[in-house]
Amino acid sequence: MEHNKTEQKKTGFASKLGFVLAAAGSAVGLGNIWRFPYLAAKYGGGIFLLVYLIATVTFGFALLVTEIAIGRRTGKSVGQAYTFMNKRFKWLGIIATAVPMIIFPYYCVIGGWVLKYLVCFVTFSGADAAADQYFSAFTANTWEPLLYLAIYVLLTSGVVMLGVQKGIEKISKILMPVLIVMTIAIAVYSLTIEGAMDGLKYYLLPDFSKFSFETVIAAIGQLFYSLSVAMGIMITYGSYMRKDANIETCTRQIEVFDTCVAFLSGLMIIPAVVAFSGGAENINAGPGLMFITLPKVFMAMPAGEIVGIAFFILVTLAALTSSISLMETIVAVIEEKFKIGRKKICTITALASIAVGMLSVLGYSIWSDFTILGKQILDFFDFVSNNLMLPVVAIGTCILVGYVVKTKFVEEEVELNGKFKAVGLYRVMVKFIAPALLAIVFLWSLFMPAL
Numbered sequence: 138m139e140h141n142k143t144e145q146k147k148t149g150f151a152s153k154l155g156f157v158l159a160a161a162g163s164a165v166g167l168g169n170i171w172r173f174p175y176l177a178a179k180y181g182g183g184i185f186l187l188v189y190l191i192a193t194v195t196f197g198f199a200l201l202v203t204e205i206a207i208g209r210r211t212g213k214s215v216g217q218a219y220t221f222m223n224k225r226f227k228w229l230g231i232i233a234t235a236v237p238m239i240i241f242p243y244y245c246v247i248g249g250w251v252l253k254y255l256v257c258f259v260t261f262s263g264a265d266a267a268a269d270q271y272f273s274a275f276t277a278n279t280w281e282p283l284l285y286l287a288i289y290v291l292l293t294s295g296v297v298m299l300g301v302q303k304g305i306e307k308i309s310k311i312l313m314p315v316l317i318v319m320t321i322a323i324a325v326y327s328l329t330i331e332g333a334m335d336g337l338k339y340y341l342l343p344d345f346s347k348f349s350f351e352t353v354i355a356a357i358g359q360l361f362y363s364l365s366v367a368m369g370i371m372i373t374y375g376s377y378m379r380k381d382a383n384i385e386t387c388t389r390q391i392e393v394f395d396t397c398v399a400f401l402s403g404l405m406i407i408p409a410v411v412a413f414s415g416g417a418e419n420i421n422a423g424p425g426l427m428f429i430t431l432p433k434v435f436m437a438m439p440a441g442e443i444v445g446i447a448f449f450i451l452v453t454l455a456a457l458t459s460s461i462s463l464m465e466t467i468v469a470v471i472e473e474k475f476k477i478g479r480k481k482i483c484t485i486t487a488l489a490s491i492a493v494g495m496l497s498v499l500g501y502s503i504w505s506d507f508t509i510l511g512k513q514i515l516d517f518f519d520f521v522s523n524n525l526m527l528p529v530v531a532i533g534t535c536i537l538v539g540y541v542v543k544t545k546f547v548e549e550e551v552e553l554n555g556k557f558k559a560v561g562l563y564r565v566m567v568k569f570i571a572p573a574l575l576a577i578v579f580l581w582s583l584f585m586p587a588l
């Protein structure tokens with residue numbers, strides 16, 4: 138395929154910074170703030186950090202560059218980019234399009250929970266949120282979570298409706314700097330509380346006895362999710378990227394942003410939780426950390442109500458910029474296929490997502506006895522999309538780029554703006570290491586789904 142066959146027809150990001158912040162906004166989300174800290178705590182603290190960092194600059198880098206370059210070179214959404222590259226890979230586009238459609242509704246359900254906690258702290262009812270059973274009572278109720286889901290979806294669609302430049306770029310340029318300042322401020326505060334140093338040591342010092350194969354799998358699984366790769370998002374955002382922006386540099390910046398927020402979230406959460414619960418063993422993994430333990434920790438801290446407000450504003454912003462990217466990916470696919478106006482597509486997508494999200498809401502209330510493969514509905518959606526579909530999309534992408542269109546497809550696009558410095562590393566990653574690691578992660582999550 139001739140390189141000059143590619144086209145750039147859409148209005149995209151007006152600036153390089155806008156692109157980087159929007160992509161970083163997608164990457165920085167609940168995964169950084171809530172999942173990263175407890176995984177780090179569980180898998181040996183410093184050793185997990187080390188493995189994670191190495192994976193980021195090698196494996197994560199290769200996947201991110203690949204998707205951004207595919208997006209910019211084809212100028213298409215994920216629905217058509219793969220088919221455009223090779224007709225036999227149409228199936229990959231179909232799976233990759235389905236992923237954000239599955240994730241978006243339940244991500245918004247969780248976004249709604251965060252909003253509820255924000256409202257609770259802002260109205261100075263943080264003590265209620267810290268009470269036992271508050272979270273289970275809230276989610277067991279059908280109407281309230283549904284209402285928050287609807288509000289959250291409306292907030293997201295409001296931004297997406299305004300378009301890439303006036304909505305997504307503008308809001309990312311405001312929210313991302315606010316987010317980073319707040320993360321630093323809370324982390325610093327959290328380190329000053331009594332007993333924080335034990336937690337800090339636990340978080341940062343490597344415990345080599347905890348190093349295992351599982352540490353590596355957990356780090357790669359987290360990285361994958363955290364960078365928002367393999368769900369079409371970075372292809373879509375790449376298609377809006379300016380031709381004069383350097384893909385390699387932008388990718389590095391996105392990685393630094395994402396990793397810093399994850400690291401700082403650990404500083405913000407682990408020392409405080411360890412100090413509160415009297416030991417690292419007691420850290421509660423899973424949703425309970427954010428919605429059950431942290432409110433208690435805040436209420437036990439001096440000025441905790443204020444910290445709680447700041448924390449839940451932070452989480453709301455991080456979640457919003459991620460759900461915006463998910464919705465934009467869906468909207469871009471529909472826009473390209475059906476050529477209907479953006480406002481209409483956003484309205485339809487929002488309504489459909491509330492309807493699908495309702496299944497997850499009901500899964501915690503009146504349908505709480507109903508499970509699929511032993512999982513509640515929300516967990517089931519999460520498992521299918523993250524553990525099964527994401528690795529398949531990523532492996533398929535590596536095969537397509539590594540062996541079918543060949544890595545030059547990506548390299549030529551990167552080289553439009555100068556030398557591709559890490560090209561050697563890139564080739565080895567895409568052709569051999571990334572698909573092999575991904576296959577291991579995939580098999581592991583099939584047979585050891587507890588991670």
Ligand code: PHE
Pocket residue numbers: 163164165166167168169240362363364365368459460462463
């Ligand atoms: N990357 C986001 C995070 O770290 C998660 C995410 C998943 C965002 C799917 C968008 C889509 O939380």
